[in-house]
Amino acid sequence: MSGEPLIKLKNVGCSKAPGQPIFSNVSLTVNAGDVIVLQGKSGSGKTTLLKCFAHLNLYEGEIMYRGKTPQSYGIPNFRTRVLYVPQRPSLLPGTPRDFLNTINKFNSRNPNGGMSGWFTFGQNKQNDDRDRSAEANESDAAHAPIKVGKSWGIAEELWDRSWGNLSGGESQRIALAAAVGLGNAEVLLLDEPTSALDASTSESVENYLLDEVREGKGKLKALIWITHSEEQGRRVGTRFLRITAGGLSEGDEQACV
Numbered sequence: 366m367s368g369e370p371l372i373k374l375k376n377v378g379c380s381k382a383p384g385q386p387i388f389s390n391v392s393l394t395v396n397a398g399d400v401i402v403l404q405g406k407s408g409s410g411k412t413t414l415l416k417c418f419a420h421l422n423l424y425e426g427e428i429m430y431r432g433k434t435p436q437s438y439g440i441p442n443f444r445t446r447v448l449y450v451p452q453r454p455s456l457l458p459g460t461p462r463d464f465l466n467t468i469n470k471f472n473s474r475n476p477n478g479g480m481s482g483w484f485t486f487g488q489n490k491q492n493d494d495r496d497r498s499a500e501a502n503e504s505d506a507a508h509a510p511i512k513v514g515k516s517w518g519i520a521e522e523l524w525d526r527s528w529g530n531l532s533g534g535e536s537q538r539i540a541l542a543a544a545v546g547l548g549n550a551e552v553l554l555l556d557e558p559t560s561a562l563d564a565s566t567s568e569s570v571e572n573y574l575l576d577e578v579r580e581g582k583g584k585l586k587a588l589i590w591i592t593h594s595e596e597q598g599r600r601v602g603t604r605f606l607r608i609t610a611g612g613l614s615e616g617d618e619q620a621c622v
């Protein structure tokens with residue numbers, strides 16, 4: 366339902382070290398249908414704030430998702446629904462297909478556990494004893510992300526190349542295709558998702574993500590989008606936020622970019 370509250374932040378703050386705040390007093394409600402453009406100077410805390418949303422950073426204050434704490438969902442489950450997509454996925458080990466298979470194994474053991482694999486992937490490689498049901502489902506799990514990737518110009522063979530041997534733009538599109546195609550997330554936290562893409566590829570990625578939110582056919586209901594591009598902000602945003610050490614201010618696009 367468009368407009369329904371999804372995430373509420375109340376007086377959230379985050380520090381580099383004790384006594385060294387990055388930002389404080391951030392209060393915000395993210396509603397279904399929102400495409401929130403998050404801007405601010407380099408080092409102002411945009412990535413840090415997205416990581417707080419996904420419970421990947423320590424923070425003070427309160428973050429509630431659908432009226433409940435992240436802990437009440439179980440943090441791995443919460444992170445599948447409020448999903449951070451990193452700017453540089455090339456730091457992951459293995460290949461993108463390994464990554465999808467690992468997530469699929471998490472899913473077959475815990476239907477709600479999917480994309481927590483994004484951050485636990487490296488640590489879980491040693492538990493590589495494949496279970497049969499997961500293997501049978503591997504091709505299904507990969508199907509949707511690969512299809513999304515193809516629509517953005519990613520040939521299927523690239524899913525079998527190691528992350529480190531993909532270009533920045535390829536790994537960026539593959540990570541996004543995995544996030545969207547796996548279909549668990551209600552809120553995607555996008556950290557400069559098209560920074561490595563050319564203008565026309567960037568536009569197809571933008572249009573795909575915006576259509577998903579507007580059409581509301583899948584689970585995806587809102588995007589929080591860091592961009593340094595004023596033009597992109599204007600194209601995608603329904604709300605415009607600027608972060609400074611004092612907190613978050615919301616304005617129209619003119620005031621914010």
Ligand SMILES: Nc1ncnc2c1ncn2[C@@H]1O[C@H](COP(=O)(O)OP(=O)(O)OP(=O)(O)O)[C@@H](O)[C@H]1O
Nearest residue numbers: 380381382387405406407408409410411412413414
């Ligand atoms: N793990 C960390 N330990 C200490 N300081 C950190 C850590 N992570 C980030 N910082 C600092 O916190 C501040 C905010 O960083 P952050 O990456 O959130 O900024 P940003 O607004 O996303 O920057 P950019 O636009 O350059 O990507 C920076 O001064 C950064 O050096």
